[in-house]
Amino acid sequence: MEPVHIIGAGISGLGAAHFLSQRGIPSIIHEVGDYVGGRAACIRQGAHAFEIGGKNFSSAWPRFNALLDEFGITEFEDQHPGFHIVLNDKLVALEKSKTLTGDLRLATALGPVGALQFRNFLTYARKNADRLNYSSGLIEEVERRWDHATIDKHFTPKLNDGPLRLFSIIMGGAEPSELYPSLMMLFASGFGKGSHHAVAGGIGQFHDKLAKGKTIRFGSRVRRIQTSGGHVSGLVVEDQKGTEMIPTDRVISAVPAHILRQLVDLPAYGRVAFDQLRYFPLAMINVVYDAPVFRDGVHSIMFEPDAPLGHCSANRLHSPHHVRYTLSGKKARDILDAPDEELVGIAEQTFSKRLPINAKRLEVHIARHTGGICGYAPHFTAVKRDMLRAVDTIQGLEIAGDYLEGHTMEGCLTSADLAVARLMDSARAKAVAA
Template identity: 20%
Template sequence: MAGAGITGLAAAHALAKAGADVAIAERSRTLGGKVATERIDGLVIEHGPDSFLTLRPAALALCAELGLAEEVVPPLAPDTVFVWHAERLVPVPPGTGLVLPTRFLPFLSSPLFSPLEKLRAAMEVAVPARPAAGDLAIGAFLRRRFGDAVVERLAGPLISAIYGAAVDELSLDALMPRLRDAESRHGSLVRAGLAAPRAARATAPAPLVTLRRGMGSLVERIVSRLGRAELMLAADLARIDRAGTRYVARFADGARVEVDGIVLATPAPVAARVLAGIAPAAAEALATITYRGTVAVTLAYEASQLPRPLEGHGFVVPDGALPIAACTWSSAKWPDRAAGGTALLRVTIRSDALLAAGDDDLVEAARGAVARTIGARGAPTVVRVTRWPGAMPRYTVGHLERVARIDAALLPFPGLMVAGAAYRGSGVPDCIAQGQVAAERILQMERVGA
């Protein structure tokens, strides 16, 4: 196993559970990769993911298997998310939905849109479905159905906040195939959303949950169950070679390990580099997956520094309206993130100009934005700047074809596979599922060879 992010750890856990000999090589000195929780002075600070989707079951199921079910907590009410519009925070209309709209009336009364823009959006029910002719951008698909305003002020900022890239470049087929399905089955996304049985909507588990003591609990629990798996920290995988039917993993410090199979759970550019010698076609295909950086600035304020308590989960920002992309009100969104009324905020910054700036400028931008939006006054009591350079794989149009090319190029290498955020979903549940699938493939190979 190379890479001890959540993908590599999920794969290692599945292999160790099945009794296989596992070695995990991790370049850094910490485990968990992007999953990084800091607990300090009664605060639970997430430097990476702060939650996971339950619609994709792998994370929830793994928590249950590891005895963490009691730690899984839904978000606090009210669950309002706001959009920064015309110098104020406007609530996202209830029923906007994670994938499909489930109510239309709140949209019609929202101050986010002019009467003409609402009329254009309402005409969605009459926009004919277009037969699929290759992948297209989520933005292009939604603009055609609802008009530009809905994309620029609502869907775009919400979707970008999740996937870390502009809605006009993100792949519909890779990220939201259900939209295309809904269009072809119901002729309209609004009709499809309204058709979903009300009872099912009411009893569904919270779509997004977290762990009470932070996402790091999942990493800690997996690591505690790895048994006799070998953990190699500060082990920088540099190259993979063939040795008969086996593989040799070579490290930057000259160390080498011979193994039956390798799951490359590193970012795609690292996989491309280590495979360049043994599998140049795969390396070339891997290099076509591009990444974007992001910065999380965490700020804590005493209750008295805010004009009123935070009520809701935070806000997103349409392109260019502020130097930040989003702000999560962590202490109002999740239980037990901060003690004694402290407001814990996480500001996301993605503007290319700011990503290259120093920490002081980043903090200044974040402080300015929270002063302007929620009226936070004075100096924050805690500040953290977490830089994730080139951390977010961009699922741009054509992503599924790129992944298919990678898979095809790796076919001649049984037991050598890539898994993780760059390929079949970047959310924590997708990464866990990919790690488990890779582990199962290795186990099957061993069963066949045995």
């Protein structure tokens, strides 16, 4: 059987290869880099395995947890039970378990209107969690009601600068003034579902199991998806040896939307839809120190809007000497291109204003996610319909990625599973027609 060609060995591409192999279909993954995992990769450096992006998962995610079971990965570590937010120049605790029952300190910091708005928003998201998705139904009502304006236009300034900015920075590397409420509603609906953990020893184990037995061509950059008569006809691939045209009639794109947009010609409405998705760049700095840096019950901090640091946390609850600094949000973008040493210095300086660092650096790893993290689009369900309709005009092409079913590892796996199912359906339809 001819293999399906997959572009990208991030979790979406690896997931697509896995769901294909479950159906007995071989695949070849083309990966421009020299490692798997993409924006959720786990990079070995010295004695450490640095997670450069996605790592936390929820016990409520069906596909991710089914794969953990299948791979026999059973050792997990709990995620932080809450955050500290810099509000009114002070660190205010936001405990996940108390956001609905009402945390007095948080309510005081937000003021009565802000506290009520926050509570109402979260209550709606949680009550309707099972009815909210990235495709249709209740989410369209949410879009109609809220998406005429960005998040900041709907809530009090303190609520925006505090808890809502926590959501917007974590879910999109962006400000409340840059994202839309429907995305926040989807994100918040998942916030309270299940318990949150990380794989002991790093997410790399998960990727390695997913990648096992798959054919992956590293250092292989797809330049073009060739089409002929409305059908995929091949891939133009560049590697160390040069450029070659690989004939194929089945391709799954598992690269971010802005990359796919450059690889293939889509109808005008599709180009417009793809261009509506916004990506926000960020840098993830892992630093291991020789002594604990987090202390006094603080293990995760969300910084104020004019700080270059968006958020940072201890790598694990039990490793307060290993800090993950995320330089994200509007202010961070001014300095994201600074040299490595300067970037680390800025991160440490900002952090020290809240918790002085009395430790020496042992190891540093910097990952610049220049392509960014997907901040979706207002009225996303209509945008998504147009993206899928446009891709559907090219037979043999399917798309997976974190811009379709949520930008989490579960969202990536869901999009990969659906892409494989659509590919199979169209093959069946073609066979029936013949």
